[in-house]
Amino acid sequence: MSLVFLLVALPLGGGFFLPLLDKFWEESRAKELLAWAITLTTTVLAFLSLGWRGIYQMSGWPPPIGINLVVDGLSAAMLIVVNAIALLVVIYSSKYMEDWTPTGKFYGLFFLMLAGMNGVILTGDMFNLFVFLEIASIASYALVGFRRGGEELEAAFKYLVLGSIGSSFVIFGVGLLYAATGNLNMARISLVLAERGGGGGALIGITSAFFLVGFGLKAALVPFHAWLPDAHSSAPAPISAMLSGVLIKVLGVYCLMRVFFNVIGIGEVQANLLIWGGAISMVLGALLAVGQEDFKRLLAYSSISQVGYIVMALGIGGSLLLRGEEAIAGLALLGGFFHLINHAANKALLFLNSGAIEEATGTRDLSKMGGLFHRMPLTGMTTLFGVLSIAGIPPFAGFWSKLIIIVAALWGGFYPEAAILIAVSVLTLAYYMRVEREAFFGPVPDRLKSVREAPAMMNLATVVLALGAIGLGALYLPGLRELVLQPVSQVLLEGLRYARMVLGG
Amino acid sequence: MLYTLAFVLFLIGLYATITKRNLIKIIIGVIIMEQAVNLFLLLVGYRMGGLAPIMDETMTLEEFVSRAVDPLPQALVITSIVISLGSIALMVAIAIRIYEKYGTYDIAEIRRLRG
Numbered sequence: 001m002s003l004v005f006l007l008v009a010l011p012l013g014g015g016f017f018l019p020l021l022d023k024f025w026e027e028s029r030a031k032e033l034l035a036w037a038i039t040l041t042t043t044v045l046a047f048l049s050l051g052w053r054g055i056y057q058m059s060g061w062p063p064p065i066g067i068n069l070v071v072d073g074l075s076a077a078m079l080i081v082v083n084a085i086a087l088l089v090v091i092y093s094s095k096y097m098e099d100w101t102p103t104g105k106f107y108g109l110f111f112l113m114l115a116g117m118n119g120v121i122l123t124g125d126m127f128n129l130f131v132f133l134e135i136a137s138i139a140s141y142a143l144v145g146f147r148r149g150g151e152e153l154e155a156a157f158k159y160l161v162l163g164s165i166g167s168s169f170v171i172f173g174v175g176l177l178y179a180a181t182g183n184l185n186m187a188r189i190s191l192v193l194a195e196r197g198g199g200g201g202a203l204i205g206i207t208s209a210f211f212l213v214g215f216g217l218k219a220a221l222v223p224f225h226a227w228l229p230d231a232h233s234s235a236p237a238p239i240s241a242m243l244s245g246v247l248i249k250v251l252g253v254y255c256l257m258r259v260f261f262n263v264i265g266i267g268e269v270q271a272n273l274l275i276w277g278g279a280i281s282m283v284l285g286a287l288l289a290v291g292q293e294d295f296k297r298l299l300a301y302s303s304i305s306q307v308g309y310i311v312m313a314l315g316i317g318g319s320l321l322l323r324g325e326e327a328i329a330g331l332a333l334l335g336g337f338f339h340l341i342n343h344a345a346n347k348a349l350l351f352l353n354s355g356a357i358e359e360a361t362g363t364r365d366l367s368k369m370g371g372l373f374h375r376m377p378l379t380g381m382t383t384l385f386g387v388l389s390i391a392g393i394p395p396f397a398g399f400w401s402k403l404i405i406i407v408a409a410l411w412g413g414f415y416p417e418a419a420i421l422i423a424v425s426v427l428t429l430a431y432y433m434r435v436e437r438e439a440f441f442g443p444v445p446d447r448l449k450s451v452r453e454a455p456a457m458m459n460l461a462t463v464v465l466a467l468g469a470i471g472l473g474a475l476y477l478p479g480l481r482e483l484v485l486q487p488v489s490q491v492l493l494e495g496l497r498y499a500r501m502v503l504g505g
Numbered sequence: 506m507l508y509t510l511a512f513v514l515f516l517i518g519l520y521a522t523i524t525k526r527n528l529i530k531i532i533i534g535v536i537i538m539e540q541a542v543n544l545f546l547l548l549v550g551y552r553m554g555g556l557a558p559i560m561d562e563t564m565t566l567e568e569f570v571s572r573a574v575d576p577l578p579q580a581l582v583i584t585s586i587v588i589s590l591g592s593i594a595l596m597v598a599i600a601i602r603i604y605e606k607y608g609t610y611d612i613a614e615i616r617r618l619r620g
Contacts, residue, residue, distance in 0.1 A: 127581055127584070130585075131584060131588065134588045134591075134592070137592075138588075138591050138592055138595060141592070141595055142595060145599055145602075148602065150603070150606045150607065150615075153599055153602050153603050153606065154603065154615060156599055157528070157596070157599050157600065157603060160592065160595060160596050160599065161522060161531055161535060161596070163592075164535045164538075164539070164589075164592050164596070165519065165522060165535070165538065167588075167592075168515070168518075168535075168538045168539055168542050171542050171546075171585060172515065172542050172545065174581075175542065175545050175546045175549055175578070175581075178549060178577075178578070178581075179549045184577070
């Protein structure tokens with residue numbers, strides 16, 4: 001437990017020292033080795049944190065005064081997702097980034113982003129959450145423009161402006177929350193609001209509107225999604241995998257979960273906004289993905305659609321919670337988080353493979369590909385696994401999480417929502433099958449006769465993720481369920497337990 | 506009343522950011538928005554005619570609490586200024602790069618990405 005600060009400190013140190021190494025050892029592999037060591041350590045710590053529950057007091061100041069790091073079921077599960085994907089992405093980029101000169105700068109920004117995300121997950125203080133959110137965001141803005149081509153810079157600028165608007169909304173919300181309760185500690189805020197009882201009045205309503213817009217921008221929910229397709233398709237492939245796989249989930253979905261379920265408490269209006277925001281994201285993201293010819297853009301639109309699933313499950317869970325149907329609410333929240341884990345693994349896999357394909361064929365245009373299954377069998381196989389899982393085909397993990405969300409929606413009486421969930425699944429299958437048909441099956445065009453399989457290092461990462469696309473389904477089996485998923489839904493169900501755990505009451 | 510003004514300033518910044526076509530004007534819009542937030546944070550902790558939040562021997566704790574301004578938002582504002590400095594610097598750097606590539610600051614002329 002006392003090692004938990006290393007999850008933030010190690011990547012932050014890496015973010016500082018790795019760019020300096022560019023000066024001294026420009027050619028050596030020391031940077032890669034250091035990056036591996038840091039992510040391996042944080043991954044091990046993240047898995048250890050499953051057994052930890054409690055708070056770590058920074059500089060020894062007790063909760064209401066000092067900033068504290070909180071480990072509970074939700075943050076432990078989130079930490080594993082983030083750090084495991086970061087480890088695989090670092091393994092992948094040690095080969096992928098080889099041809100680009102400033103690898104030290106790349107790893108520096110990468111670790112700043114990782115430190116920011118781990119900080120957002122662990123912190124127990126509203127303002128500190130904003131600070132870590134900005135660390136992760138600013139690093140990601142710079143990484144999107146890392147290639148410094150015209151399109152990349154444009155995408156980075158768009159992302160930067162919309163991201164800054166989102167951050168301003170978040171900090172305004174934090175200020176309002178401080179004005180309303182006189183506290184910045186999340187646990188104290190939730191206790192103060194609970195003592196006042198129900199709703200919390202107009203000020204809390206305005207605050208939650210600010211948070212919804214701010215975190216909604218970071219999660220790319222539909223009215224605020226304009227930046228995501230540009231940013232996620234312009235970034236280098238490993239960064240796209242991080243952005244789509246974990247960044248939008250940590251900065252958007254996790255913050256929504258934490259703030260709405262554990263801090264200010266969810267109300268009827270917020271729950272409905274989450275449901276319909278999720279629904280519109282799902283439908284619009286899927287419809288826009290159907291017409292895309294650019295592989296990475298298609299994946300980016302698919303991310304909008306899949307995050308919609310998670311947010312809708314949260315809304316359904318919150319709405320059922322208000323009606324007092326805790327068992328079904330727990331199922332919906334569990335399904336939502338399960339889908340978050342699956343989507344993180346699958347989308348990271350697909351983006352990494354899109355990078356391997358782009359490097360091998362020199363194009364991202366689906367219509368210029370063809371027959372890649374013959375030329376790159378391993379990449380083809382792992383992509384197929386990811387596609388089947390994300391589209392929700394039975395033995396794969398993505399099927400189980402979607403099934404749980406749909407079952408919870410049906411049991412809770414959300415029939416139109418369940419119909420949308422099923423319809424979007426079919427649409428997802430349709431556009432991913434087009435990817436398979438155009439890029440992987442069929443005869444090999446002459447232009448691609450000389451294409452070779454991706455290097456072993458890159459395949460190592462994708463094969464692990466492809467095994468995850470099948471294996472993660474086991475998380476719902478009894479035994480494993482109590483270890484990861486059940487604690488998450490418990491944290492979200494019993495909003496005030498978080499406060500009691502932090503303040504030791 | 507003053508809170509409303511801070512909110513109006515925030516909306517002016519938001520309006521500029523969303524509607525303007527010039528990269529530099531967009532950046533100025535973001536700056537206005539971030540300053541509005543800082544102003545709001547300061548107002549949250551402000552007290553008309555309050556003392557500087559430094560306690561000396563002549564004051565009791567109750568007297569201090571009832572008369573001094575709240576120091577916490579001031580600490581927040583400093584942090585938030587530093588953070589917005591970081592993002593604005595990055596924004597300006599990218600805007601300059603875009604100008605080098607396209608020779609213009611007008612987003613209508615450089616927008617090649619399609620939604």
